[in-house]
Amino acid sequence: xxxxxxxxxxxxxxxxxxxxxxxxxxxxxxxxxxxxxxxxxxxxxxxxxxxxxxxxxxxxxxxxxxxxxxxxxxxxxxxxxxxxxxxxxxxxxxxxxxxxxxxxxxxxxxxxxxxxxxxxxxxxxxxxxxxxxxxxxxxxxxxxxxxxxxxxxxxxxxxxxxxxxxxxxxxxxxxxxxxxxxxxxxxxxxxxxxxxxxxxxxxxxxxxxxxxxxxxxxxxxxxxxxxxxxxxxxxxxxxxxxxxxxxxxxxxxxxxxxxxxxxxxxxxxxxxxxxxxxxxxxxxxxxxxxxxxxxxxxxxxxxxxxxxxxxxxxxxxxxxxxxxxxxxxxxxxxxxxxxxxxxxxxxxxxxxxxxxxxxxxxxxxxxxxxxxxxxxxxxxxxxxxxxxxxxxxxxxxxxxxxxxxxxxxxxxxxxxxxxxxxxxxxxxxxxxxxxxxxxxxxxxxxxxxxxxxxxxxxxxxxxxxxxxxxxxxxxxxxxxxxxxxxxxxxxxxxxxxxxxxxxxxxxxxxxxxxxxxxxxxxxxxxxxxxxxxxxxxxxxxxxxxxxxxxxxxxxxxxxxxxxxxxxxxxxxxxxxxxxxxxxxxxxxxxxxxxxxxxxxxxxxxxxxxxxxxxxxxxxxxxxxxxxxxxxxxxxxxxxxxxxxxxxxxxxxxxxxxxxxxxxxxxxxxxxxxxxxxxxxxxxxxxxxxxxxxxxxxxxxxxxxxxxxxxxxxxxxxxxxxxx
Numbered sequence: 001x002x003x004x005x006x007x008x009x010x011x012x013x014x015x016x017x018x019x020x021x022x023x024x025x026x027x028x029x030x031x032x033x034x035x036x037x038x039x040x041x042x043x044x045x046x047x048x049x050x051x052x053x054x055x056x057x058x059x060x061x062x063x064x065x066x067x068x069x070x071x072x073x074x075x076x077x078x079x080x081x082x083x084x085x086x087x088x089x090x091x092x093x094x095x096x097x098x099x100x101x102x103x104x105x106x107x108x109x110x111x112x113x114x115x116x117x118x119x120x121x122x123x124x125x126x127x128x129x130x131x132x133x134x135x136x137x138x139x140x141x142x143x144x145x146x147x148x149x150x151x152x153x154x155x156x157x158x159x160x161x162x163x164x165x166x167x168x169x170x171x172x173x174x175x176x177x178x179x180x181x182x183x184x185x186x187x188x189x190x191x192x193x194x195x196x197x198x199x200x201x202x203x204x205x206x207x208x209x210x211x212x213x214x215x216x217x218x219x220x221x222x223x224x225x226x227x228x229x230x231x232x233x234x235x236x237x238x239x240x241x242x243x244x245x246x247x248x249x250x251x252x253x254x255x256x257x258x259x260x261x262x263x264x265x266x267x268x269x270x271x272x273x274x275x276x277x278x279x280x281x282x283x284x285x286x287x288x289x290x291x292x293x294x295x296x297x298x299x300x301x302x303x304x305x306x307x308x309x310x311x312x313x314x315x316x317x318x319x320x321x322x323x324x325x326x327x328x329x330x331x332x333x334x335x336x337x338x339x340x341x342x343x344x345x346x347x348x349x350x351x352x353x354x355x356x357x358x359x360x361x362x363x364x365x366x367x368x369x370x371x372x373x374x375x376x377x378x379x380x381x382x383x384x385x386x387x388x389x390x391x392x393x394x395x396x397x398x399x400x401x402x403x404x405x406x407x408x409x410x411x412x413x414x415x416x417x418x419x420x421x422x423x424x425x426x427x428x429x430x431x432x433x434x435x436x437x438x439x440x441x442x443x444x445x446x447x448x449x450x451x452x453x454x455x456x457x458x459x460x461x462x463x464x465x466x467x468x469x470x471x472x473x474x475x476x477x478x479x480x481x482x483x484x485x486x487x488x489x490x491x492x493x494x495x496x497x498x499x500x501x502x503x504x505x506x507x508x509x510x511x512x513x514x515x516x517x518x519x520x521x522x523x524x525x526x527x528x529x530x531x532x533x534x535x536x537x538x539x540x541x542x543x544x545x546x547x548x549x550x551x552x553x554x555x556x557x558x559x560x561x562x563x564x565x566x567x568x569x570x571x572x573x574x575x576x577x578x579x580x581x582x583x584x585x586x587x588x589x590x591x592x593x594x595x596x597x598x599x600x601x602x603x604x605x606x607x608x609x610x611x612x613x614x615x616x617x618x619x620x621x622x623x624x625x626x627x628x629x630x631x632x633x634x635x636x637x638x639x640x641x642x643x644x645x646x647x648x649x650x651x652x653x654x655x656x657x658x659x660x661x662x663x664x665x666x667x668x669x670x671x672x673x674x675x676x677x678x679x680x681x682x683x684x685x686x687x688x689x690x691x692x693x694x695x696x697x698x699x700x701x702x703x704x705x706x707x708x709x710x711x712x713x714x715x716x717x718x719x720x721x722x723x
Contacts, residue, residue, distance in 0.1 A: 022050035037109040077124030101138040129658030192261030224251040234273040248274040301354035309368030325386030328416040328432035331373035383419035390415040412445035485702035498554035528560035556588040561595035570609035584614035644678030
């Protein structure tokens, strides 16, 4: 069947909203199976639950009805044709007890030559992580909500809060308001102390909801944290200390099942008792609240994420009649801690600095983790007060330190402060960031303030300095290579099968800078093609000098998007390899997934040229873009490097584990090997081994070391390669 775009919605269809929150499962389907054109999820009665197009596709409905009529929906998957002749995958979903839960129907965008290659069992294996997650989710709906839905017409209204349409805390407030109204309560509350969330909703403001919460929240939270289950109080003691309400509370749990807060309902003593149906509904409400919280807060620190921060901060700036002050905080030399102790140590430092920032900002400060090692605080105060807060942060951060056994490293931060009245937030953030950068340049562990005037001149000056530094480093050969081992995971004795070559730049002060300190500037000023050529030439010189490049080990070098776009890199690299007399099999060229997808034709040309010569190819950061499996036949790579953001969370995040497992299975199906990045602990390595990931790379398996030194080591050259 020739490729075509999805058909427009029929006139008699209406949009289908995602009240159940199934859209992430659809994204995972498209990541594992990019040929999926349209996805529809049906319940056990054949009613549409969710669809990717926003409206029901009649041809998918007709196919499902035909299979249901012939009782052939059972089983984990089959491929059938719709009335339009398009192939579609249909999988029945069942609970552990065999009860039918529904069906997943996926229309495939395949031509006639491709359609015969995909069997139902193969697609079911590829999509197994999604099917398992869907069955767990739908079984939860069946066991928790089905008993109350049949006699509770207003339940859908209660659960109709749209997590995708959230402004500030309105989604949580709407959820609590619906809950209080629907269950006939006088008062409701949602508390998550770690995230500084405290929401109450009273039908009658005269009830004094805040006073009731002040009297009960500490005891309620302590009880649910201790027992990790709902609490029902329908009999109120006559003591004057007891709140004059019947109480139902349920814990709010994080992904590790740790109780982080609670949701509670209060009824007057002359109202009906709380029953089992109320408990079931409130348990589901707590899960709904967790989904909203996870979308608004950074999971590592509990601070609001950048999106929510920008919304709230801009509203404060628009509405306020007084000056605001913004602090931009950046942890100094976090990369050094990561390299010395591993990323888990860096995460711990980030968490502790976040707590320092939160405490120092106070209750009136809006605090956010912007990403990585950077934080922001918006204060409704003058800049003099902002400078005082910045000094508190500096002093408290300096007391943290990081200790691992007998080794320790100091922790410090640099702070930039900017003030403005009714400024656009983007301008204010840029101003505070420039002040923070100046603090770093002047020695770190200090605070600098910035006015908006003169920022443009300062920014241009710094851009010129960055461009000049890069140019001088290339001219003076002030870059260095380090090698990090790639290790086999599927054998008992972990064997080094290759190395990735990582570039460092020596600053004018003699400091060796990690890539995150100069690659952005190199990209901005288009120095990356020259840097890519320096890397391959330096690698060849080192291998030739030490006699290591005999093809028994594979050395991976990164290729930038700019080199891919130039169309000249492959010819240059192959010419250098040939002139050195080294085997092409000694080299693996690594391209980021995003670069390959954004420049598909250029990536295909480069990959085929290098592959024909005998080089290996790898696709880096695979999985984050949710895009590439469909194009792998155009990109005949040898390795998929699983994005480290999934690997680092594989022990604690079931979605991350499912994605890693899905990529590993897809790689085996397509005949390529999977390499997991950021393997930072033995536990992660063992979990990856259980998921059949073939290779790993990370601090647990080996730290980067100077390439010349490692290449000269006899053990380095003696290893054999399975790559």
